[in-house]
Amino acid sequence: MLRLFLSLVLAVSFFGSFSAKAETELWGDFSGVTLRVKLIGGGQYEGLYNEVIPWWEENTGGKIEIVTQKNHFELDKEIKKDIASGNLDFCVASNHTSFASQYGNIYTDLNNIMPASVLADYTPLILEHSTVDGRLVQMPRHSDVSNLYYQKSLYEDADNKANFKAKYGYDLTPPETWDQVKDQAIFFSNPPDFYGTQYVGKEEAIAGRFYELVIANGGALFDEDYRPIFNSPAGVEALQWFIDLYNAKAVPDGVLNYLWDDTGLGFASGTIAMNLDWAGWAGFFNDPENSKVAGDIGLVRAPMGSGGLRTGWSGSHSFSMTESCPDKEAAASFLWALTSNKAQMIEARGGLSPTRPAIWDAIIAEKKAEGDEFMLMVFETFKMSLAEDAFTPPLIPEWIEFTNALYPELQAAILGDKSPEDALATASKKATEIMEDAGYF
Amino acid sequence: MRKFLNGPWVLLMPTLIILTCVVLLPLLLSLWTSFTPFKLTKPDTLYRFVGFRNYERLIGDLDFWIAFGRTVLFLAIALNLELVFGLGIALLINKITYGQRTLRTLMMFPMMFSPILVGFQWKYIFNDNIGLMNNFLREFGVIQPIPWLVDGILANVSIMAAEIWSSTSVFAILLLAGLLGIPKDPIEAAKVDGCNSWQVFKNITLPFLMPFVFIAMTIRSLDVARAYDIVQMMTGGGPAKRTELLWTLISRTGYVDAKMGMANAMSYISIFLSIAFTFFFFYKLVEARQRLSYE
Numbered sequence: 001m002l003r004l005f006l007s008l009v010l011a012v013s014f015f016g017s018f019s020a021k022a023e024t025e026l027w028g029d030f031s032g033v034t035l036r037v038k039l040i041g042g043g044q045y046e047g048l049y050n051e052v053i054p055w056w057e058e059n060t061g062g063k064i065e066i067v068t069q070k071n072h073f074e075l076d077k078e079i080k081k082d083i084a085s086g087n088l089d090f091c092v093a094s095n096h097t098s099f100a101s102q103y104g105n106i107y108t109d110l111n112n113i114m115p116a117s118v119l120a121d122y123t124p125l126i127l128e129h130s131t132v133d134g135r136l137v138q139m140p141r142h143s144d145v146s147n148l149y150y151q152k153s154l155y156e157d158a159d160n161k162a163n164f165k166a167k168y169g170y171d172l173t174p175p176e177t178w179d180q181v182k183d184q185a186i187f188f189s190n191p192p193d194f195y196g197t198q199y200v201g202k203e204e205a206i207a208g209r210f211y212e213l214v215i216a217n218g219g220a221l222f223d224e225d226y227r228p229i230f231n232s233p234a235g236v237e238a239l240q241w242f243i244d245l246y247n248a249k250a251v252p253d254g255v256l257n258y259l260w261d262d263t264g265l266g267f268a269s270g271t272i273a274m275n276l277d278w279a280g281w282a283g284f285f286n287d288p289e290n291s292k293v294a295g296d297i298g299l300v301r302a303p304m305g306s307g308g309l310r311t312g313w314s315g316s317h318s319f320s321m322t323e324s325c326p327d328k329e330a331a332a333s334f335l336w337a338l339t340s341n342k343a344q345m346i347e348a349r350g351g352l353s354p355t356r357p358a359i360w361d362a363i364i365a366e367k368k369a370e371g372d373e374f375m376l377m378v379f380e381t382f383k384m385s386l387a388e389d390a391f392t393p394p395l396i397p398e399w400i401e402f403t404n405a406l407y408p409e410l411q412a413a414i415l416g417d418k419s420p421e422d423a424l425a426t427a428s429k430k431a432t433e434i435m436e437d438a439g440y441f
Numbered sequence: 442m443r444k445f446l447n448g449p450w451v452l453l454m455p456t457l458i459i460l461t462c463v464v465l466l467p468l469l470l471s472l473w474t475s476f477t478p479f480k481l482t483k484p485d486t487l488y489r490f491v492g493f494r495n496y497e498r499l500i501g502d503l504d505f506w507i508a509f510g511r512t513v514l515f516l517a518i519a520l521n522l523e524l525v526f527g528l529g530i531a532l533l534i535n536k537i538t539y540g541q542r543t544l545r546t547l548m549m550f551p552m553m554f555s556p557i558l559v560g561f562q563w564k565y566i567f568n569d570n571i572g573l574m575n576n577f578l579r580e581f582g583v584i585q586p587i588p589w590l591v592d593g594i595l596a597n598v599s600i601m602a603a604e605i606w607s608s609t610s611v612f613a614i615l616l617l618a619g620l621l622g623i624p625k626d627p628i629e630a631a632k633v634d635g636c637n638s639w640q641v642f643k644n645i646t647l648p649f650l651m652p653f654v655f656i657a658m659t660i661r662s663l664d665v666a667r668a669y670d671i672v673q674m675m676t677g678g679g680p681a682k683r684t685e686l687l688w689t690l691i692s693r694t695g696y697v698d699a700k701m702g703m704a705n706a707m708s709y710i711s712i713f714l715s716i717a718f719t720f721f722f723f724y725k726l727v728e729a730r731q732r733l734s735y736e
Contacts, residue, residue, distance in 0.1 A: 084484055257677075
């Protein structure tokens with residue numbers, strides 16, 4: 001006999017000063033159950049666990065044992081090793097829409113576990129992105145897309161306005177296109193003290209940035225059969241954008257070793273004029289204790305490429321349940337708690353973008369009530385870009401392997417070791433081998 | 442049967458079983474995987490035999506052979522510099538009569554740091570924007586930041602500096618042990634006969650030290666040929682593969698791309714590098730010992 005499972009209750013949840021719309025809650029009595037979990041670690045992610053785990057334990061009688069808490073790339077390696085050794089002795093793990101398709105069938109299809117009324121509380125498009133081969137393998141935690149932060153005072157300075165107009169022939173306003181970003185970045189740069197912009201320069205990070213610019217330029221990475229088609233005018237134009245900024249010294253020399261922390265901390269240091277970055281950095285950038293640009297930050301939607309589309313490389317952090325989990329009922333309840341209204345409100349207050357429409361409304365209402373103009377601007381901008389600009393990378397198991405083949409070639413072109421055409425031709429050849437090996441054609 | 446149970450085999454059995462489980466079986470398994478398209482995320486691929494396909498692909502893989510060549514070069518330069526610095530430190534410490542123990546302990550400090558920490562620390566030192574090195578040079582009028590971890594030569598030099606800083610004390614401590622064991626009589630006799638310091642060092646001290654030098658070389662060659670943590674932390678083998686060594690490539694292939702079959706094929710080829718260096722240094726060690734006994 002199943003023990004009392006998932007006391008489904010339609011409840012109105014109250015979180016502090018606001019009330020969100022009715023939410024389907026998923027509680028149960030899980031006394032004596034201990035769930036082993038593997039979670040993504042890091043300052044931005046751990047606050048949630050400190051609040052939600054005691055809350056879930058108190059309400060269900062169950063216990064959570066955190067087996068692993070490490071950055072996502074290390075967690076990814078660990079889970080791959082677990083798959084190889086067949087040692088999947090945990091129930092819940094952090095996941096990501098870009099990574100999920102690699103893991104085969106180790107995660108349960110949540111369509112069979114989560115009641116439809118629970119799933120109805122999430123944005124349908126994000127649930128679609130969380131689905132692999134028709135199986136809902138993850139519950140979305142928060143979504144990511146990047147928009148352009150900039151130092152407002154640079155755009156308000158009368159000398160800057162006049163000099164820019166004289167040099168480029170158009171008004172200095174926050175950029176609408178990536179060509180304008182290039183012009184303005186070169187204009188603002190005064191190396192080594194100040195740089196116009198920066199970009200993440202290695203691994204999946206630069207491959208993702210290249211990907212979104214190819215799309216914005218009207219190109220694509222693959223055709224319908226997953227044959228690489230990025231060695232195209234749109235691809236060359238995208239790569240040339242990175243090269244031009246590097247050659248003009250409009251980005252720091254060491255940018256090809258930069259990852260997300262480097263670009264985030266770089267913008268907060270006040271030495272960067274414009275920075276394409278994720279929503280989660282907004283609070284940090286505007287905190288005077290951490291950031292020299294606090295109080296001087298503007299934000300616009302990610303600019304457009306030559307194809308008239310905005311860049312919008314997007315994905316969602318999420319949680320999955322293993323197929324081997326012996327306590328699926330408890331794990332489902334915990335997955336719900338981790339992505340519930342309460343959980344998403346905690347993360348939204350830190351600037352992260354929720355995956356439940358109710359929380360978008362709630363957080364915007366809360367920021368309006370508080371008169372927090374900056375965070376209001378952040379949420380409204382990210383809400384619009386997630387609705388209109390966001391697109392995921394190809395949700396295929398080969399995505400990470402493909403990015404590992406692509407990024408050294410992008411770097412080689414940026415450093416001048418190869419022409420953009422040669423670099424993309426080599427990357428295209430390697431990508432073809434990967435897709436052939438995977439049996440796409 | 443009784444004869445067998447009473448014989449020496451019984452005493453050797455625990456060792457043989459442990460060695461088989463801990464060394465032989467994993468080696469055989471990894472060798473097997475190198476003949477399969479084994480992917481960590483697709484355990485079933487472990488049972489698909491593809492013959493020498495991984496090795497054939499590697500033979501034509503220029504990236505692999507460039508990483509192989511860079512590892513050999515890195516190893517040769519790092520080992521020789523560590524020897525020179527280690528020998529210098531050992532000779533200096535051997536000379537002093539007061540505070541030698543304290544200095545010996547201090548000398549071993551870099552060895553106490555984990556390689557990951559060393560990588561982080563040197564990455565910060567050589568950061569082009571906020572790094573200590575560029576800020577230090579700026580005090581002397583070098584305004585344009587030097588891209589230490591981007592330029593092909595400088596990036597390799599920076600990684601080598603971290604590796605040498607971290608491990609020179611291995612050489613120093615082994616060579617100091619050698620110096621402490623050298624008999625005083627031949628040195629004093631040589632001095633009485635009118636030899637200068639250089640002649641004493643070249644003809645007496647160094648030949649005595651050579652076995653220690655080759656032991657240190659063997660140990661460190663195995664370490665450096667497996668260099669991973671420091672390189673991964675500082676550059677990850679990039680940018681544009683400019684600092685790619687065998688183990689950054691193998692690790693990415695095996696754990697990030699999940700292509701463990703291919704990664705193991707790379708490992709088996711790279712093992713020949715370690716075997717070659719070990720064989721060479723052991724040969725030189727035996728030669729040095731024989732020379733000592735003749736003299």
